[in-house]
Amino acid sequence: MTHADMGQxxxxxxxxxxxxxxxxxxxxxxxxxxxxxxxxxxxxxxGGPRGVFDSSVPGVVMAxxxxxxxxxxxxxxxxxxxxxxxxxxxxxxxxxxxxxxxxGGIALCYLLARSTGNAKTFFLPxxxxxxxxxxxxxxxxxxxxxxxxxxxxxxxxxxxxxxSHPPLRRAAARATVLWLAVFSLRFFIVGGLYLRNRAxxxxxxxxxxxxxxYVAAIGVTVLLLRGHxxxxxxxx
Numbered sequence: 254m255t256h257a258d259m260g261q262x263x264x265x266x267x268x269x270x271x272x273x274x275x276x277x278x279x280x281x282x283x284x285x286x287x288x289x290x291x292x293x294x295x296x297x298x299x300g301g302p303r304g305v306f307d308s309s310v311p312g313v314v315m316a317x318x319x320x321x322x323x324x325x326x327x328x329x330x331x332x333x334x335x336x337x338x339x340x341x342x343x344x345x346x347x348x349x350x351x352x353x354x355x356x357g358g359i360a361l362c363y364l365l366a367r368s369t370g371n372a373k374t375f376f377l378p379x380x381x382x383x384x385x386x387x388x389x390x391x392x393x394x395x396x397x398x399x400x401x402x403x404x405x406x407x408x409x410x411x412x413x414x415x416x417s418h419p420p421l422r423r424a425a426a427r428a429t430v431l432w433l434a435v436f437s438l439r440f441f442i443v444g445g446l447y448l449r450n451r452a453x454x455x456x457x458x459x460x461x462x463x464x465x466x467y468v469a470a471i472g473v474t475v476l477l478l479r480g481h482x483x484x485x486x487x488x489x
């Protein structure tokens with residue numbers, strides 16, 4: 254006698270599995286809808302907390318070493334620390350993007366300083382980069398196309414409407430002014446020490462105006478923009 258003859262549905266062995274699978278897919282879809290995918294994953298590009306740590310260690314080593322020795326030796330200490338971090342990441346088969354970029358940047362600045370025979374030249378590229386960022390941010394404000402608006406739209410699809418949404422556009426402009434102040438502060442303070450030949454103060458000053466200032470600026474930027482994000486289901 255079959256299941257059908259007994260008035261019971263035939264057990265194919267797939268019903269419960271299909272129900273569970275469908276439910277899981279629905280849950281995934283709801284989660285993806287609640288959190289639209291980033292157009293550009295900044296966390297991945299920075300290497301996550303480990304990448305930030307790797308790129309910060311050489312600067313900390315240099316600042317500490319400057320207290321006890323010459324700037325030249327402090328630069329070499331930073332170079333060695335970056336090389337050691339890169340070696341550790343390679344041995345452990347971990348991502349080395351941020352470590353390699355940090356090592357490469359330090360090595361290039363070291364070679365530049367050696368070519369001029371002056372330790373302060375090590376810091377010149379960073380000063381010029383900060384000045385360039387400040388100029389770019391200022392120009393974007395003058396032409397009424399604040400850079401932070403484009404950055405927010407690139408990082409999170411919920412801000413893609415910033416140009417057509419006046420409150421968000423104003424918030425992006427204020428955030429751009431904030432970052433203009435950050436890079437201008439770094440340019441003028443570190444640049445001023447450079448012109449005054451205070452190479453002994455450059456490592457500590459650059460460190461103090463580095464990660465702590467960036468973290469604070471990111472936090473304020475998030476506060477300025479977060480109230481203007483579109484709802485997840487409104488993002489196409």
